[in-house]
Structure formats: structure tokens, C-alpha cells
Amino acid sequence: MNVIPQHDGSLLVKNPQNYCLYDMGNPHLFVRFDGEGNLVHAFFAEGFYGGAWSFRLIVDGRPFQFREGHGIGRLWKLWGEEEGLEVRLDSFIGDSSPFVFQNLVLSSRSHQKLVKIRIVIRFSLPVLWHQRAQSALVRWIPAILRQPHWWSEGWAKLLLPPAPRHVTLHPGGAVQAKGIRPLQWVTDVPPHAMSVRGKEANIEWQFRLSPGETRRLRWALAAGLGEDPITRVEKAYDEAIRYAAWLSQGYPGGDPLLKSLFVAGLNTAMAMFKIFPEGFAGLVAGPDYAYPPRLYFRDGYWTAQILLAFRPDLVRQHLLSIARGVHESGECPSGVFAPYLLKFKEAMFGGLPDWLPKHLDAPAFFVLLVRDYLRATEDWEVLKEPISSLHDGVERSLWTIIWSAVRYLIAQDSDEDGLIEKPNAPNDWADNVRRGIWVTYDQALYIAALRAASEIAQARGEVVIASALKTKAAAAHRALKSVLWNSSSGYYVNYRRPGYLEDHFSIDTLIVLLYGLAEEEDARRVLDAARRLQTRYNPDQPYGDWGTMCVYPLYRNQKDIFGKSAHPYCYHNGADWPYWDGIYGWLLLQREDPDWEYVLTRWWTYSLDKGWLTPVEYYSPPYPRGGLLQGWSSMPATALIWAKHLTPRISFSHF
Known part of the structure; x- marks a missing residue:
């Protein structure tokens, strides 16, 4: 083949x-x-x-x-x-x-x-369950819901x-x-x-x-x-033909590999938008993460980036739906169940809309997506939209909900030293890793969310709030550099807590660069250090040239990793995640670094060689791949769209 x-x-x-x-x-x-x-x-x-x-x-x-x-x-x-x-x-x-x-x-x-x-x-x-087995499964649902690594292996379809x-x-x-x-x-x-x-x-x-x-x-x-x-049938076929033409017209480049990567990415993001009963609609994570039906804060944020350029109306619907799952305190789960499901399976889920509660990165992504949507559309009326909470039924404006999420994030800095304290738990994107207490990824998102909320408040004329948030962001920024920057290695460490430091290079620390939180001299040192993630430059990993690893070296503390990430080069412990490739590749594109092409495309050529014709969630040579048609794996295509807006002095032969 x-x-x-x-x-x-x-x-x-x-x-x-x-x-x-x-x-x-x-x-x-x-x-x-x-x-x-x-x-x-x-x-x-x-x-x-x-x-x-x-x-x-x-x-x-x-x-x-x-x-x-x-x-x-x-x-x-x-x-x-x-x-x-x-x-x-x-x-x-x-x-x-x-x-x-x-x-x-x-x-x-x-x-x-x-x-x-x-x-x-x-x-x-394919898997059939007898009635007695289904009843037993229902009794264990509360415990199962706290084991996200089970769901990432497809167990959710049993529901x-x-x-x-x-x-x-x-x-x-x-x-x-x-x-x-x-x-x-x-x-x-x-x-x-x-x-x-x-x-x-x-x-x-x-x-x-x-x-x-x-x-x-x-x-x-x-x-x-x-x-x-x-x-x-004829109408549907004509629609499929027109949709294919629309996808193809979205990217101006002529290189077939990049064109196919873009088309696959935009198509994947479009496929994530789902309409549910009772007016609930938004972005799911992918076919393997769509059942029971739920929308995600984190996955939805990255999936929405390319849609902001082509279908911002879908992002608006996603925002208004997922905002219903924000607690009054501002706490956010990883995802929000479609509300009709809570009635249909009330005994199973206890009527709660939370899919994996208290994910620390979720409130930040919520605030950032609102800011990104406002930048793309200038639709300031969306902040006034009344939104009925799935928790208490109270209607609140989108701006009120944003402010709740910001206050929740600020409250995670209990000693007011500028650093939010993350529980030593798997409650961010790395949900097979117990990271804490100070995590570069979560700290950078916190700073970016404070800045985003300040920007929104300033535009609304709430200058006192805007100034206070800007001051908070500056303090958090200083703390990030003083506690999590490794000056001898030239990059931000993954995480640290009293008595332990995980100082390998983690691709998610590139969030610091994405949101402009590093001086350019430091940013270039970080990108130099990141080259070891590219397997073609790393002879110490055993599988040859197969893509971009998410961490290297691998996690040292076996007590911090579990599930699939407990295995070397698997999942969060060294696999290639195309959505991170998109972020990494974009940072290289910005700086005219020729490594951008490898980072943005190696995962795609590897996938095509395997017969995976739509964007994969994650993969590594010795283990089964993740899901296909995965929403946030549209990020490499997003990087190509962002590259269209680079200054004219940047010219690539592919474009």
C-alpha cells in the first residue's frame, strides 16, 4: 500500500x-x-x-x-x-x-x-454485555469516572x-x-x-x-x-463534493504534502462540531472521546484555533455551551456532558455535568478561547449572552462566568507568591502523570489567562480590573522565571515540588513561548534544547527517525506516572502528539528555523505510511496508536494558516 x-x-x-x-x-x-x-x-x-x-x-x-x-x-x-x-x-x-x-x-x-x-x-x-454485567458496571461508574486512563483506552463506549x-x-x-x-x-x-x-x-x-x-x-x-x-443521496453527494472543494481552497500553498496536512486538519476540526438535543452544541475531542457525549475545555481550545479563521460561528456555539459547565466558583472539569444525557443516565452519572472534575488548565483555556474569539470576530455582544448553569440553573452573563474562572485561578495561589499550586494529581492535559506542585505548563497558562482577562476588561472600560489583573500577571511571570527556569540547561523544567525536580525537557513548556512569556534570547535557548525531542537528532532513543517526542529524557519518578504513561515512549512519557508538533512547528516558523518542516510533517508522513488517513491523537513505534480524526491534532494545519500572516520577508518555497 x-x-x-x-x-x-x-x-x-x-x-x-x-x-x-x-x-x-x-x-x-x-x-x-x-x-x-x-x-x-x-x-x-x-x-x-x-x-x-x-x-x-x-x-x-x-x-x-x-x-x-x-x-x-x-x-x-x-x-x-x-x-x-x-x-x-x-x-x-x-x-x-x-x-x-x-x-x-x-x-x-x-x-x-x-x-x-x-x-x-x-x-x-463488538463487545456484548449481559444485563447483570451492565448493572455491575453502572454501580462502579463513580469510581471509573476518576480513572481517565481507562477512558483513553476506549472503555467509554461501554456506556x-x-x-x-x-x-x-x-x-x-x-x-x-x-x-x-x-x-x-x-x-x-x-x-x-x-x-x-x-x-x-x-x-x-x-x-x-x-x-x-x-x-x-x-x-x-x-x-x-x-x-x-x-x-x-444525490444531495448528500453534491454536498460532499462542494465541501471537498471548500477544504482545498482554504490553503494557498502548492506543496501536496502540506496541502494534504492542511485539508486533513481543517476537515478534522469541522468534524468535531456536534449538535445535541436541547440546543447544546460544540466541539468534541474525537470519535474515541465522544461517548458519552461531552465537550472539552482543553481539546476544544486547540481545535477551535483553525475554526476561528474559517467558521468562528461554530466556536461561538461551543463557547456558549461549554460555559454552562463552569461552576459558580469558576472551577472547571476537563469536559462537560451534553445535558440531555444527565436525564437519560441520571443513575449512572448522578446528574452531574462534570467529566473529570477540577482540571487546572480548563479555566485558563476557557478564558483564552473567549479572548481569541473576540480578537477574531470583535463580537463583543457575546459577553452579554445569558447562560444557564448546568449546576444550579442560574443565568449569568458570559463575562460573569469568565470573571469566576479568573478568580478561581487566582485562588490557586494560596500563599500569594505568584505561583499557583497544582495538586500532585493527574488533572491537566497529562492525565496519566501526577505533576505538582509548581508546573511550568499550568503556570504559563495562568499568566496567559490573566493577561487575556485584563485585555477583555480593558476593552469593556473596566480599567481598575484590567490594571489589577495585569499586576497579578506580572508577579506570576516573575515567579515563573525565578522558580521554573533552569538557566544552566536553557529551558523551563517540567515541574517541581519540595524535595523533587522533574528537570527533563517537556514539549508542553513551549506554552511559555507561544504566549510570549520569554525573552527572545531565552526562547532561542529553549528551542535549541527542544531539538533533542526530534528523533532524527536523538540517537539515544531506540526507534530511529519517527517523529517528535513529547518529553526527553523520560520521566524519572515511577510513582508519578501510571496507566499508559508508565511505559517508556508511550503516551505522555515520550510519544509524538501532533497537536504539540503544531505549536512547536509554529514557533520554528516564526523564527525561520528550517526544522519547522520536520516537526510539522513527520507525524503526518509516518501516519500515511501506516494507513492512518486522518490526524492521529498520539503514537510511538512500539505501542498501539491513539484515536484517529482527533480534534486537537488539527494544530499543525493551524500553524500553516498562522504562517500566512507572517511578515513578507519570510518566504518558503512551499508557500
Whole structure:
């Protein structure tokens, strides 16, 4: 298999295999297809599993193999030709409907062909739970929710509603699955045979294709039993084509690799926007982190960066929804459950909207995203929006909620020395690491949030508040340099507490540079030290040239790491995280450092070599990869967009 980026930003796959995965999404669903035309899974935004199906094409008694795949946006095309028979299978979704489509076209140029098509639809999750096991799981939910590393391994999908109660066949080739969320699968060509066994439906066609004849078959999966989705197939295909063109036009460069990276990044960010019942909408983290349905402060912040340039209206909706999850005290969880879910699973979640409470970086990201949105849109009216809290039901303005988040952050500096004290707990992005008490990443975000809130207050004419916040930020900035800067090594340490210092280089300390908190001389020393994260420059790590590590050397104190991060070069303990590559690459782009290209693209070339056709969450050679179509992994594409606004003296051959 070989993946070749194209000039329009699409990906051409030669000899696609079943491990070649293409994910796509719209506001109502996530779906994944593979290189053989199978629907690997479909998940609806509300938290329902939509099923999967296998596709098999037999021509004159032999399995047909596709020669090429072609993916962009919400469209995945497979094509092949054997002995005069040309076959095209298009898989796609529309802009906003909860429908999944496939179109099959077969054309015989010479001999008569005997064609057999078989589709097996499965409406049950791969892992089945007996009622007794589900009841036991519910009793353990409060404890499980405190173990984020379990969820990052896919356990959250066990909380999806059960499979449909029964599957029935209907005339003309329709299949209905009835349960909490009814589903239907339909086709426009009646099949030769249909059968059902449990939660599995078998659909078969058989016919002879004469020389010069072309046959077309279409089928679709839909949530709900109302509208026939086949009536929407042409519209959905046209929408997928227009969306692909829109993605391609967003980046002016001509280099196919960078163009494909950009298109994949923007498409991923767009796919994160989900619409839930009761007017709740916003940015999820990715298909592997969307169930139970929830929005994230941290992931949403990074995903929103590219959307601010193209769809700031989606960022506005995200802000107004996630603000509902901020506590009156300003405390924020990692994420906020969609409110309808609290009623649906009240016994399971206790009616609480918090997904992993008291994440220290979440209030800062909330404040920063409001500031970034205001800079991008000048929509100052958003600060007056009344927002109903999911905690106490009280309506507060967005500005009031921002001010609560700022006060909460300030309160974390209990001794007023300028340093916020983080509990020795996994409550920031590194949620498999117990970092404390003084953490460079969290301290830098604190300073940036104070500055952002001061900027907003100044624009509102609240000069006293603005001045006070600026003074707080200056004190916090001085404390950052005095306590967490390692002058001999030339970088900011990861974290320290009385009696222990984790002084390796951590990529998340680059937040200091991103928010302009370092003098340029110090910034260049930091970037010089960061070069050891690039595996091509680091012969001491054992896997060759594979990307950019998130830390090096690895964590020293085994008591501070757990879950996947307890393993060398895994997860927070040395894996490549493309969203950090985007931040690191941007800092290099700003300084015309030629290393920018490696940092921004090596993760992408590694992914394409593996058949991962959408941005991956994290990876390292000896371990399974993270999720695909991961929202914040759009950051390398964001860096390319930010680069458009660099001064004219910066010129790269790719642009």
C-alpha cells in the first residue's frame, strides 16, 4: 500500500487494504470506512452506535480487489478494474444529515460477468454485555469516572445504549433495527436474498453484467424511521463534493504534502462540531472521546484555533455551551456532558455535568478561547449572552462566568507568591502523570489567562480590573522565571515540588513561548534544547527517525506516572502528539528555523505510511496508536494558516 498526497489536498491510496482507515464526520455522526469498502463503525452524536457492515464483491467466482482509494473531507472513493470490469464504490456523508451512503457502479467493457454482492450489517457493538454485567458496571461508574486512563483506552463506549431489541426485514431491501434509537438501512435495488440472524442482517445481489452494460446500486443507513434516506443521496453527494472543494481552497500553498496536512486538519476540526438535543452544541475531542457525549475545555481550545479563521460561528456555539459547565466558583472539569444525557443516565452519572472534575488548565483555556474569539470576530455582544448553569440553573452573563474562572485561578495561589499550586494529581492535559506542585505548563497558562482577562476588561472600560489583573500577571511571570527556569540547561523544567525536580525537557513548556512569556534570547535557548525531542537528532532513543517526542529524557519518578504513561515512549512519557508538533512547528516558523518542516510533517508522513488517513491523537513505534480524526491534532494545519500572516520577508518555497 502506498499513500500519495495530491495537489488538491486529497489522498490517493494505491492498493488499499483493510487496515487503511478513513474517518469522517458531520454535526450528527462519526463514521469510518476501510480500504475494502467496509463500514467499520457509525456513531451518532447523541451517543448511539449505528452499526457496521462488511462489503464483499465476487466476480466470476473470485473476490474483487480495489486498486485505488481516494479520500478528502466527507468522501472516500474506491476504484478498481479487472479483466474488463470497472468498479467504483463511493462512501460519503452530507453536510448535516444523520445518513451514511454508499454508491456502487459496475461497468463491463468486454465479457459477460457473473456478479455477486454481499453485505452483512451488524447492529451490535463488538463487545456484548449481559444485563447483570451492565448493572455491575453502572454501580462502579463513580469510581471509573476518576480513572481517565481507562477512558483513553476506549472503555467509554461501554456506556453506549444497548443494541436494538430486534432487527426486521421489509419489502424492497429495507432493514429496520428498533430500540432506544431506531435505525434503518435501505437500498434502491431490491436484493436477490435477505435474511436476519439475531442483530445481523445479510443482504445479497446476484446478476449477470453484459458487455457494455453499467449497473448502479445505492444503499444508506439512517437514524430514525421517517424519511427514506435514498431520496437524499444525490444531495448528500453534491454536498460532499462542494465541501471537498471548500477544504482545498482554504490553503494557498502548492506543496501536496502540506496541502494534504492542511485539508486533513481543517476537515478534522469541522468534524468535531456536534449538535445535541436541547440546543447544546460544540466541539468534541474525537470519535474515541465522544461517548458519552461531552465537550472539552482543553481539546476544544486547540481545535477551535483553525475554526476561528474559517467558521468562528461554530466556536461561538461551543463557547456558549461549554460555559454552562463552569461552576459558580469558576472551577472547571476537563469536559462537560451534553445535558440531555444527565436525564437519560441520571443513575449512572448522578446528574452531574462534570467529566473529570477540577482540571487546572480548563479555566485558563476557557478564558483564552473567549479572548481569541473576540480578537477574531470583535463580537463583543457575546459577553452579554445569558447562560444557564448546568449546576444550579442560574443565568449569568458570559463575562460573569469568565470573571469566576479568573478568580478561581487566582485562588490557586494560596500563599500569594505568584505561583499557583497544582495538586500532585493527574488533572491537566497529562492525565496519566501526577505533576505538582509548581508546573511550568499550568503556570504559563495562568499568566496567559490573566493577561487575556485584563485585555477583555480593558476593552469593556473596566480599567481598575484590567490594571489589577495585569499586576497579578506580572508577579506570576516573575515567579515563573525565578522558580521554573533552569538557566544552566536553557529551558523551563517540567515541574517541581519540595524535595523533587522533574528537570527533563517537556514539549508542553513551549506554552511559555507561544504566549510570549520569554525573552527572545531565552526562547532561542529553549528551542535549541527542544531539538533533542526530534528523533532524527536523538540517537539515544531506540526507534530511529519517527517523529517528535513529547518529553526527553523520560520521566524519572515511577510513582508519578501510571496507566499508559508508565511505559517508556508511550503516551505522555515520550510519544509524538501532533497537536504539540503544531505549536512547536509554529514557533520554528516564526523564527525561520528550517526544522519547522520536520516537526510539522513527520507525524503526518509516518501516519500515511501506516494507513492512518486522518490526524492521529498520539503514537510511538512500539505501542498501539491513539484515536484517529482527533480534534486537537488539527494544530499543525493551524500553524500553516498562522504562517500566512507572517511578515513578507519570510518566504518558503512551499508557500
